[in-house]
Amino acid sequence: MSPLPIRHLGTLAVSAQGLGCMGMSHGYGSSDDAESLATLRRALDLGVTLFDTSDFYGGGHNEELLGRALAGRRDEAVIATKFGFANRLGEPTEIRGDAAYVRQACEASLRRLGTDHIDLYYQHRVDPDVPIEETVGAMAELVAEGKVRHLGLSEASAATIRRAHATHPVSALQSEWSLWTRDLEDEIAPVCRELGIGLVPFSPLGRGFLTGQYTSVEGLDETDVRRTQPRFADGNLERNLAIVETLRELAAAKGVTAGQLALAWVQHRGEDVVPIPGTRREKYLVENVAALGLALSPEDLAAIDAAAPREAVAGGRYDEGALRFVNR
Structure with a gap:
């Protein structure tokens, strides 16, 4: 198979689409390690190089799983993880960005991943009680020691991104971006582009909703996070389903799925955009990777935008508690 197109996050070269690994350990109900490992290895075979995990997912299980999948093939992968x-999975949520914790978290992630370096190391959420200069300064020390190659932030504000980048170059910002989550387009994406920081959209398929597979939460596992999210709540769900139905019609006219069309829309946001759709199953992995080959004309993009205007999406990204940690 021919290699996938390459895009750059700062100076870091990666496949134009990555794989989000979270759902293999966290957030979307029970999973099967054997199935997940097969999907991870198939991704390598397809030419996917960027694998996204976090020490938070499954309380470390996700990093261990990825480490197992990459055993013997580490040089084929770009590992992105977060602290x-x-x-971990306790309550209430505790965010730490102090220098001592940064080092502690990195050492633990290296052990779980079974590697001597992390290619892209993100701060998962900004600690409001620690200056970003302290956090990024500690991350920069890890770069100097060879334990980390590139730095990233997740769900950070434009002002925080500027301060972080002034402390040490930031290669990537990971935030939610899809047809139903577009707030970073206003201020955050322009700042990243000004500074040469790549954009890594997570949940580019709206937590699977934009694929058209979900018409209610009834079939979801009791532990599935979507059961608590406003966009899946009664009233909002029905309004959002109307958007998906229009997407399905546009996709059918092109001979693709609604999910492929929605993912291709994200891919077309710019050459500095590398989405990381998540899946546990090889079938959907192959479908997502195929979306890279879908060319959209300006007219196509306009039709998709008209089908899913920002103001039509009902409900917030998260509940109020989780929103406290977003874009700060």
């Missing part, structure tokens, strides 16, 4: 949720 910041100090209590």
Whole structure:
């Protein structure tokens, strides 16, 4: 198979689409390690190089799983992981960005991943009680020691991104971006582009909703995070389903799925955009990668925008508690 197109996050070269690994350990109900490992290895075979995980997912399980999948093939992969949720899966949520914790978290991630370096190391959420200069300064020390190659931020504000980048070059910003989450387009994406920082959209398929597979939360696992998210709530769900139905019609006219059309829309946001759709299943992995080959004309993009205007999406990204940690 021919290699996938390459894009750059700062100076870091990666496949134009990555794989989000979270759902293999966290957030979307139970999973099967054997199935997940097969999907991870298939991704390598397809030419995917960027694999996104976090010490938060499954309380470390996700990093261990990825480490197992990459055993013997480490040089084919760009590992991106994150730190910041100090209590892992505990409550209440505790965010830490102090220098001592940055080092502690990195050492633990290296052990779980079974590697001597992390290619892209993100602060998962910004600690409001620690200056970003301290956090990024500690991350920069890890770069100097060869334990980390590139730095990233997740869900950071434009002002925080500027301060971080002035401390040490930031290669990537990971934030939610899809047809139903577009707030970073106003201020954050322009600042990243001004500074040469790549954009890594997570949940580019709206947590699977934009694929058209979900018409209610009834079939979801009791632990599935979507059960608590406003966009899946009664009233909002029905309004959002109307958007998906229009997408399905546009996709059918092109002979693709609604999910492929929505993902291609994200891919077309710019050459500095590398989405990381997540899946546990090889079938959907192959479908997502195929979206890279879908060319959209200006007319196509306009029709998609008209089908899913920002103001039509009902409900917020998260509940109020989770929103406290977003874009700060």
